[in-house]
Amino acid sequence: xxxxxxxxxxxxxxxxxxxxxxxxxxxxxxxxxxxxxxxxxxxxxxxxxxxxxxxxxxxxxxxxxxxxxxxxxxxxxxxxxxxxxxxxxxxxxxxxxxxxxxxxxxxxxxxxxxxxxxxxxxxxxxxxxxxxxxxxxxxxxxxxxxxxxxxxxxxxxxxxxxxxxxxxxxxxxxxxxxxxxxxxxxxxxxxxxxxxxxxxxxxxxxxxxxxxxxxxxxxxxx
Numbered sequence: 001x002x003x004x005x006x007x008x009x010x011x012x013x014x015x016x017x018x019x020x021x022x023x024x025x026x027x028x029x030x031x032x033x034x035x036x037x038x039x040x041x042x043x044x045x046x047x048x049x050x051x052x053x054x055x056x057x058x059x060x061x062x063x064x065x066x067x068x069x070x071x072x073x074x075x076x077x078x079x080x081x082x083x084x085x086x087x088x089x090x091x092x093x094x095x096x097x098x099x100x101x102x103x104x105x106x107x108x109x110x111x112x113x114x115x116x117x118x119x120x121x122x123x124x125x126x127x128x129x130x131x132x133x134x135x136x137x138x139x140x141x142x143x144x145x146x147x148x149x150x151x152x153x154x155x156x157x158x159x160x161x162x163x164x165x166x167x168x169x170x171x172x173x174x175x176x177x178x179x180x181x182x183x184x185x186x187x188x189x190x191x192x193x194x195x196x197x198x199x200x201x202x203x204x205x206x207x208x209x210x211x212x213x214x215x216x217x218x219x220x221x222x
Contacts, residue, residue: 003081052122056080057129073130076151118144
């Protein structure tokens with residue numbers, strides 16, 4: 001709602017301490033009995049006004065349960081808001097699941113709402129943020145032909161507005177060979193990548209290969 005109407009979301013305490021006059025446009029207190037009612041209202045009244053090609057899973061903790069390892073799951077929230085994306089905090093686990101640190105409770109009501117959101121996005125939509133368990137989340141997105149975008153990088157809205165000074169070489173997907181027709185069956189693609197998300201460009205993760213090359217060079221005497 002804040003992104004759609006250029007508003008600033010504030011809690012009741014924050015409203016009392018902001019150093020400027022902040023007129024209240026929407027008072028959401030006491031409007032719903034639980035979060036699921038709020039989501040149903042949001043799906044009906046807000047989601048149709050959002051960009052259907054992007055969403056943001058801000059899941060980190062839910063009912064006191066950690067449902068996202070990475071504290072940077074909301075780092076790219078500024079970009080999602082600038083794109084008028086639908087933002088939510090839901091668990092993708094319909095039943096008890098697990099990840100290395102321990103079990104994840106099942107939230108069937110969450111997944112029911114989650115599916116409604118995914119059904120209303122335009123495939124393939126980029127879902128920024130994160131959710132755990134990772135494999136359960138990725139599987140849920142894949143069922144609706146959407147993909148996860150691990151945007152654990154800050155200031156993406158700023159960087160998205162910049163234009164490159166020089167022409168850069170962009171890798172493009174090879175054209176499908178003439179005469180090759182896709183059949184009505186399932187295809188499996190095997191890919192190896194050192195990173196496919198904005199976090200690679202915004203961190204030292206992209207230098208991983210440089211470090212490995214340096215180590216290999218020293219060990220081989222090259």
